[in-house]
Amino acid sequence: MSSLKRVWKxxxxxxxxxxxxxxxxLACAAGxxxxxxxxxxxxxxxxxxxxAALILALGLDDAFHSAWFLVITGFLCxxxxxxxxxxLPPLIRRTAAAGAPPRTLNxxxxxxxxxxxxxxxxxxxxRMPAPKRSTDDMGREVLFxxxxxxxxxxxxxxHLGILLLILGFALxxxxxxxxxVYGVPGDVRPIGDTGYMLVIDDFRIGLRAxxxxxxxxxxxTVYDMNADGAPSxxxxxxxxxxxxxxxMKFFQNSTGWAATVRVLKSGEEIQREVVCAGDYLTVKxxxxxxxxxxxxxxxxxxxxxxxxxxxxxxxxxxAYLYSVYYQERxxxxxxxxxxxxxxxxxxxxxxxxxxxxxxxxxKRDRFxxxxxxxxxxxxxGLALALYAPTARVWAIRDANGAWTAFGACPKGGALFRxxxxxxxxxxxxxxxxxx
Amino acid sequence: MLRVENTLFxxxxxxxxxxxxxxxxxxxVKKDGLAKAAMLLQAGGLLLHTAALVCRGVxxxxxPLTNQYEFATAFAWGLSLVSLVFVxxxxxxxxxxxxAPVVFLVIGYAAMQSREVRELMPALRSNWLGFHxxxxxxxxxxxxxxxxxxxxxxxxxxxxxxxxxDHHIPGRxxxxxxxxxxxxxxxxxxxFTILTGAIWAERAWGSYWSWDPxxxxxxxxxxxxxxxLHLRIRKGWAGRAAAIFAVAGFVCVLFTYVGxxxxxxxxxxxx
Numbered sequence: 001m002s003s004l005k006r007v008w009k010x011x012x013x014x015x016x017x018x019x020x021x022x023x024x025x026l027a028c029a030a031g032x033x034x035x036x037x038x039x040x041x042x043x044x045x046x047x048x049x050x051x052a053a054l055i056l057a058l059g060l061d062d063a064f065h066s067a068w069f070l071v072i073t074g075f076l077c078x079x080x081x082x083x084x085x086x087x088l089p090p091l092i093r094r095t096a097a098a099g100a101p102p103r104t105l106n107x108x109x110x111x112x113x114x115x116x117x118x119x120x121x122x123x124x125x126x127r128m129p130a131p132k133r134s135t136d137d138m139g140r141e142v143l144f145x146x147x148x149x150x151x152x153x154x155x156x157x158x159h160l161g162i163l164l165l166i167l168g169f170a171l172x173x174x175x176x177x178x179x180x181v182y183g184v185p186g187d188v189r190p191i192g193d194t195g196y197m198l199v200i201d202d203f204r205i206g207l208r209a210x211x212x213x214x215x216x217x218x219x220x221t222v223y224d225m226n227a228d229g230a231p232s233x234x235x236x237x238x239x240x241x242x243x244x245x246x247x248m249k250f251f252q253n254s255t256g257w258a259a260t261v262r263v264l265k266s267g268e269e270i271q272r273e274v275v276c277a278g279d280y281l282t283v284k285x286x287x288x289x290x291x292x293x294x295x296x297x298x299x300x301x302x303x304x305x306x307x308x309x310x311x312x313x314x315x316x317x318x319a320y321l322y323s324v325y326y327q328e329r330x331x332x333x334x335x336x337x338x339x340x341x342x343x344x345x346x347x348x349x350x351x352x353x354x355x356x357x358x359x360x361x362x363k364r365d366r367f368x369x370x371x372x373x374x375x376x377x378x379x380x381g382l383a384l385a386l387y388a389p390t391a392r393v394w395a396i397r398d399a400n401g402a403w404t405a406f407g408a409c410p411k412g413g414a415l416f417r418x419x420x421x422x423x424x425x426x427x428x429x430x431x432x433x434x435x
Numbered sequence: 436m437l438r439v440e441n442t443l444f445x446x447x448x449x450x451x452x453x454x455x456x457x458x459x460x461x462x463x464v465k466k467d468g469l470a471k472a473a474m475l476l477q478a479g480g481l482l483l484h485t486a487a488l489v490c491r492g493v494x495x496x497x498x499p500l501t502n503q504y505e506f507a508t509a510f511a512w513g514l515s516l517v518s519l520v521f522v523x524x525x526x527x528x529x530x531x532x533x534x535a536p537v538v539f540l541v542i543g544y545a546a547m548q549s550r551e552v553r554e555l556m557p558a559l560r561s562n563w564l565g566f567h568x569x570x571x572x573x574x575x576x577x578x579x580x581x582x583x584x585x586x587x588x589x590x591x592x593x594x595x596x597x598x599x600x601d602h603h604i605p606g607r608x609x610x611x612x613x614x615x616x617x618x619x620x621x622x623x624x625x626x627f628t629i630l631t632g633a634i635w636a637e638r639a640w641g642s643y644w645s646w647d648p649x650x651x652x653x654x655x656x657x658x659x660x661x662x663x664l665h666l667r668i669r670k671g672w673a674g675r676a677a678a679i680f681a682v683a684g685f686v687c688v689l690f691t692y693v694g695x696x697x698x699x700x701x702x703x704x705x706x
Contacts, residue, residue, distance in 0.1 A: 018665050025658040032651040032699055064646045169644065178641075212554045239557035240639050251641035361641045368643065375630045382626055386619035414609040415616075 011075070012082035020076045027072060031063030077166055080159045087156060095152050101134060101144035101394050102406075111407040111420035119143055119395035119403040125423035126407070128393050141397040146390070151411075154385025161381050165374030172367040177248075182359040184258050184274050191362050195226040196246060201234070203358040205255065211313065215239060216252050218358045237360070251361040257296035258357040259320055264348040276357045280325075283347065290325040291342075291349055297321065298354065300335065308335060320351035391416070436494030437552060443487035444508065448546060450480030451515070451539050458532035465599045470528035477519055477531060484512045495552045500568035501559055503696070507545030509568070510692070513576030514538050517617070521580055525613055529603045533583045541579075544693075563635035570627040575688055577621030578660070582685030584614035588678035611674050614681050615667060622660045629653050648699035652691040659684045 010016055034055055035046075043052035043061070059066030116122065123131045123145050131143035179192040187200050201219040208214050217238040222245045223230045235243035235250065242251045256277050263271040263283055271284045275293045283289040299311040300319030308321060323333040324344060336342055342349040389411035395403045405424060409416040457473035488509065491499035499505045518534035521527065588610050594600050604610065632650070637643035644650060663680045666672040 014665055014669065018662055018669075021658050021662045021665070025655045025662075028651050028655050028658070031646065032648045032655075032695075036646070208554055210554065213557060214554070215557050215560070240561045240635075242638060242641065249641065251639075253641065363641050368637065371643065372634070375626075375633065379623075379626050379630060382623050386623055413612040413615075414606065415612045418609065 011079060012086055013079075014083075017076070017079050017083065020072060020079060024072050024076065027063065027069055030060060031069070034060045034063065036062060036064070073166065077163060080163050084156055084159050084163075091152060091156055095149055098146050098149045098152065098390055098392060101136070101142050102392075103137075107406075107408075109406040109408045110410070110412065111417045113405045113421065113424035114402070116395065116403040116405050116424060119405050122395070122405055122423055123393055125426060126391070126393055126420065128391065131393070131395070136396070140399075142394060143403075144392070144394040146392040148388040148390045151384050151388035151390045154381050154383070154388065156381070158378050158381025158385060161374045161377030161379070163374070164377060165371050168367045168370030168372070168374050172365045172371060175366060177362075177364040179362040180253070180359060181362060182256075182276055182357055184276075184355055184357045187274070191222070191248070194248070195224070196248070197223040197225055197230075198250075198360065198362070199223070200358060200360075203255075203356060205356055216255055216358065218252050218360060220245075220250060220360065222246060222248075222250075248362050248364045251363065252358065253361040254359045255356050256359065257298070258355055259293055259296060259351045260353040261291065261293065262350045262352070263291075264350075265346050267348075274353075274355075274357075286347070288327045289344065289347065290328075292323045292325070293320060293351065294323055294333070295321040296354055297335075300337070302335070315354060318354055320354075322349075322351070324349075389416075393420075436490045440487050440490035440494060441550070443483055443490060444546070447480050447484045447487055448539075448542055450476055450483060451511075451535065451542060454480060454531075455535035455539050458528070458535050461528065462532055462600065467528075470531070473535075474519070474522060474528060474531060477515065477535065481512070481515050481519060484508075484515065488512060491552075497555060498565050498568070500564060500572075501555060502548070502553065504545055504548035504550050506568065506572075506692075507541060507548055509572045510575050511538050511542035511545060513572035514541060514579040515576075517573065517576035517580050517620070518583070521613065521617060525605070527603075527605065527613070529600060530580070530583060530587065530613075533587055534580060537579055537583060558639045561635055561639065563631055563638070567628060567631040567635055570624045570631060574621045574624035574628055575692065577617045577624065578656075578685050578688045581614050581617040581621060581681040582688075584610060584617060585678040585681035585685075588614065589675070589682075592675070607674055611667075611677060614678065615664075618660055618663055618681060618684075622657070622664070625653065625657055625660070629657060648695045649691065652687070652695050652699075656684065656687050656691050659687050 035042075038046075038061060040052050040056055043055050047055075055061055059068065063069055113122075120131060120143065123129075123143070128145040128147055131145040134142050134144065136142050177192070177194070179194070181189045181191060181198050183189055183200050185200050185202050189198050189200075190196070191198050199221040201221055203216075203218045205213060206215040206217065215238050217236060219234065219236050220243075221232050221234040223232045224246060233245045235245055237243045237250050237252045239252050242249050244250075258274050258276040261271075261273055261275045261281050262269055263281075265285070271281075273281055275281050277293055277296050280290050280292045283291070295308070297308055297310040297317075297319045299314055299316045300308060301311045301317075302308050308319070311317075318338045319335045320337075321333070321335045322342065324331045324342070326344075331344070334342075336351055338352065340350075389409055391407065391409040391412065393405065393407045395405040397403050405420075407416065407420040412419075454473045454476040457469055457476060461467070461469035461473055488499055491505065491508075500509055514534065515538045518531060518538065522531040522534075587604060588607065591600075591604055591607065591610065594604070605613065629650075632653070633643040636645070636650075659680070663677060663684060666680060667677050
């Protein structure tokens with residue numbers, strides 16, 4: 001056999017599949033232990049510079065999208081595909097053969113009982129379909145039944161499902177459009193570069209009597225700016241209840257705090273904007289000056305050594321953590337209480353009206369259905385492979401009129417043999433007792 | 436209702452403990468009648484356990500499957516149920532004797548968790564919760580039984596032939612088949628768990644798979660048991676090697692359940 005053929009045979013072998021599955025499980029485990037998507041500095045801080053360098057060199061910072069992970073998955077797909085293609089013709093032959101009595105005298109069997117007087121009841125006890133009567137090449141009378149022939153296809157169907165699942169996932173990852181839109185009621189925001197605009201009509205946080213959050217709900221309207229007259233569609237979304245508008249799915253993803261930032265110059269208001277925590281505000285008439293609302297604390301507490309935090313979710317002692325930049329250099333960072341002012345030369349900045357903003361995730365994945373179909377096919381395949389073991393039972397009558405019964409159930413093993421013997425034994429015992 | 440649940444939980448722990456002792460005594464004094472008594476006690480404990488879960492659900496006004504305590508007690512319930520079914524189905528009381536300490540350990544772990552009833556965060560308020568977690572309970576229970584069968588298989592190799600245990604433990608081939616049955620049950624239900632979890636994640640977070648540590652370790656567990664099934668049909672791998680795999684697989688299940696929650700926080704951190 002040439003080396004190329006040997007490699008080809010190995011790639012399509014079960015040995016290679018087992019090896020790939022083992023490597024894949026190790027790769028997944030490794031990826032789960034390393035926090036994904038961080039920088040060298042972050043890893044160095046958490047571990048050591050040497051470990052950080054190793055993590056980046058091995059691509060463990062983005063393990064599930066790394067080249068080596070994709071190569072392993074690619075080989076697994078190739079192995080599954082080859083396995084299914086190569087197994088198809090013998091599988092069709094085996095399925096056909098399983099529906100007919102064995103043609104040879106030395107057909108393989110897992111269980112055998114001799115000298116049976118009433119073989120038909122054995123089929124019933126083994127919950128086999130009613131046997132078909134025929135005559136073999138030697139003129140002997142033969143009873144035969146088979147069940148769960150579809151079970152032969154279980155592994156094949158399962159492999160097909162895995163392939164479709166991986167294909168659906170890969171296509172979805174490659175073509176998926178995903179945007180994040182956030183704001184407070186009344187905000188109008190573009191949805192990426194899709195040409196659609198999203199208006200946040202309302203955002204409500206449903207609280208229980210004990211002040212825990214029951215649900216986040218947003219009313220949204222989407223305008224199609226590409227079409228004449230900019231038609232719109234509206235929906236209400238909440239956690240676990242997304243909506244589909246214009247082929248995009250809208251998810252109520254999370255929430256945070258926003259505040260109204262006022263900028264005054266020489267005592268006169270020149271700017272007023274709602275800014276979400278984490279966002280920057282460039283001063284209108286001075287692009288070099290930027291204010292950032294870093295965080296908002298509804299019930300502000302400062303603990304030395306720990307830093308700022310909030311004692312509760314109630315607006316009992318609101319504080320705004322801000323930072324100021326001039327020509328991209330940070331001038332300072334501090335917390336302002338409600339009503340306090342920040343003065344930078346001629347400018348005065350105030351923060352007020354804290355309110356919740358909503359973060360809406362917008363997604364378009366045209367292949368989710370394929371991944372779902374793949375998952376369901378995997379499930380069906382497993383059910384067939386594990387819970388529909390193909391079984392064949394046949395009985396042959398010899399010249400003296402005595403029957404010999406055989407059973408074949410490759411996946412039944414010792415349990416099938418035991419059941420077969422018990423069923424045959426029970427019948428013979430009953431016969432003995434009645435006679 | 437929650438007070439009733441508390442009382443029932445204590446009674447269930449005692450019932451499982453007593454069943455475990457009875458199973459041990461059955462092996463020590465070699466009387467089959469004691470095995471029957473242990474099985475009845477375990478079945479009684481299981482009924483009360485079911486009642487305790489129902490009381491918890493009624494008292495909390497939701498499915499009792501959302502925090503460490505609730506999942507641990509449900510896990511013990513699943514393990515007890517699957518082991519009892521296997522004990523009865525395969526007439527194998529020694530399996531009960533080996534499974535009872537595992538059930539007791541899991542319910543003991545539950546007893547160490549906070550029993551406070553908390554309201555559900557919005558992401559957990561979904562009908563998928565019931566499908567997702569209940570299938571996980573059966574899967575984990577079945578894998579627990581395969582772990583116990585793996586241990587029995589490995590111990591059986593050292594047992595003297597003709598002894599009491601030798602008569603009460605099936606032969607190697609049958610033992611391997613019973614373990615295969617429990618892994619089959621577990622893998623089928625784990626697939627349900629992953630699938631329902633993915634559908635739910637798609638609705639709640641907009642992504643059916645995001646390589647969250649819990650998701651990743653569920654996949655690792657799935658792969659390990661898938662490998663178990665492949666290895667078993669290879670010559671020389673059924674039996675001892677498969678038993679070792681079944682034991683290792685359950686260690687992975689425990690890590691997915693306890694280890695991931697405590698060591699690798701992700702979106703499942705509340706579980």
